[in-house]
Amino acid sequence: MARIWALVLVAVLVVGTLVGRLGQLQVSDGPQMRAAAERINTRSVPIPAVRGRILDASGKPLVANGSTEVLTIDPATLAAAADGGRALIARVAKVVGGDPVQMFGRTKPCGTKGAPKPPLCNTADAVRPVPILLDVSPVKALPLLERPEDFPGLAVESVPVRRYPGPDGANAAQLLGYLGPVNQADLEADPALTADDRVGRAGLELQYEAQLRGTDGRSVLAVDARGLPTREVERTAPVAGADVRTNLDAAVQQRAESALAQGVSRLRATKKVAATGGAAVVLDASSGAVVAAASNPSYDPSVWSGGISTADYAALTAQTAHQPLLNRAVGDLQPPASTFKGVTLPAAIASGVDPKGSYECSSAYRVGGRVFTNFESSAYGPISMTKALEVSCDTVFYRWAYGQWQQAGGLKAPADSADPFAAMARQFGIGERTGVDLPGEQAGLLPDRQWKVANWQATRADLCRRAKTGYPEVKDSKQADYLKQVAAENCAAGYLYQPGDAVNFAIGQGSTQVTPLRMAVVYAAIANGGTLWTPQVAAAVEPASGRARPIAPKIAGPVTMPAAAQQIERDGLRNVVAQPQGTAYAAFRGFPGSYPISGKTGTAEVFGKQATAWFVSYGPKLPSGKQYVVAVMIEQGGTGAEGAAPVARQIWDLLRGRK
Structure with missing residues (x-):
């Protein structure tokens, strides 16, 4: 009997404790518990x-919005499978017609062993469904969804994508x-x-x-x-x-793209040049607005919609594709060649060269122990500055640059000595980014005396090593011997600004490098009388609700050119196109004189490759206040007159209809 009463007492104590705790939870802890429950649920x-x-x-709209269907798989399903889901995905691929290797690769977290490179690997976290097939047909996917016991963890999701x-x-x-x-x-x-x-x-x-x-x-x-x-x-x-409203004119953009593509194809068909790619830029010289910027080769941007396929990514990144993802307008550096004479002619006048003088255009010019020739060894005798631009006489520019080099002190000149040619180039922004609102812009290179010293200090050890070992990896023995000789010379005295550096700089050769956009900006400043604009692609940001926010044009700085230089450039650059001896005359034969085009061809020598073709030009100021600039560059495109100028002509054929 005593044991029974003891058990009853224990039961009463337990029940009392539970009731007391329940009351505490209801009275004192109730609000917190309810909040926690709500959070959990x-x-x-x-x-x-x-x-x-x-x-x-x-x-x-250049870019709009749409949607597409994506086949996904639950990561828990993958984790539960002994093979990581490989066999399941192989069965899925047979039903929907996908590539099982690619589909399985998309399940691998980026950076893990065996994972493809981004963007073909899995970037999602460990609990979210993994997209394994893009642009899937819901009709094809239906058999999978109807048999979850055979195809577990699968779903079709509608995802937003960009449309073009x-x-x-x-x-x-x-x-x-x-x-x-x-x-x-x-x-x-x-x-x-x-x-x-x-x-x-x-x-x-x-x-x-x-x-x-x-x-x-x-x-x-x-x-x-x-x-x-x-x-x-x-x-x-x-x-x-x-929305982002741009300054781009869709029709001009299309013309720039088609003209450039046709020009590249035409050059390749001759089998004389490789014509590996190029760019065509159209600017408004009155504001810096980017009206068009074509890059070749190009690609279909819709391949990225919803995620790119392995095949498309491989095609875009193949060596034989010639870098279609590269925006050559801002990311391709080339020597500007004779288009640079638009910079160095005013520099020569600023250094004291007589704008009214007559200068010998010989077929060659000796500087020190080297002979620098005119293009195709042409000679025109004594000519004016205007004529020197028209016929693109290199030897006249050599004489001006060599004279200035001697005046500065030659090899004894300190690195920080005044150099009117380099100073004028800096005013035009050579060696700097233009500041355009696009990623991936390259700055270019202005190889003045200070750069020569800095570059020698950075490369001297390698140059001296190469002077001893040579270049065994270069198959051409003559080229290898030449490179070894250059390495030996630069090892010993690479810090010196040689006379050859000065004369090469005067015609846009040597180490000078620019982008097509930079040269368009340079000629915009020549056209408008000295205003250097920061090029701008976007014109305004337009919220869905609220006022549009215009993006104001930005002036990068003034370019101070002697008045005589401006007049000579106006006349000389016009004659390049309009006069029979002008280097772009053939490309513009028959173009209406009522819409005068001025410009400059360039044929840039690039070591180990064929010449880069250039033509940079501008038109008249229009009643609207606009003034267009067209710059064309074709890698390994041969001469500027034959390679680039005809492309620009096609673009101008459309632009002359703009008011």
């Missing part, structure tokens, strides 16, 4: 913001850029990003990512014990990204 779902469009100057309407046939792939999945660095840099987001990776998509992206919304859902949503608790609406 809700799920937050992002509402993606609509990305802004990219428009041409008239409002035509191509107004007037414009492509503009390198200008527009593309989107790619976020990586860990992106997530750490911007807490607002999620693993599912796609961000700008090139072109305007990258440059204006913050404006185009917008702000995602959020839906907070109450869920039951099974995790299924029962109601929406809270909702924050997304804010759409702003």
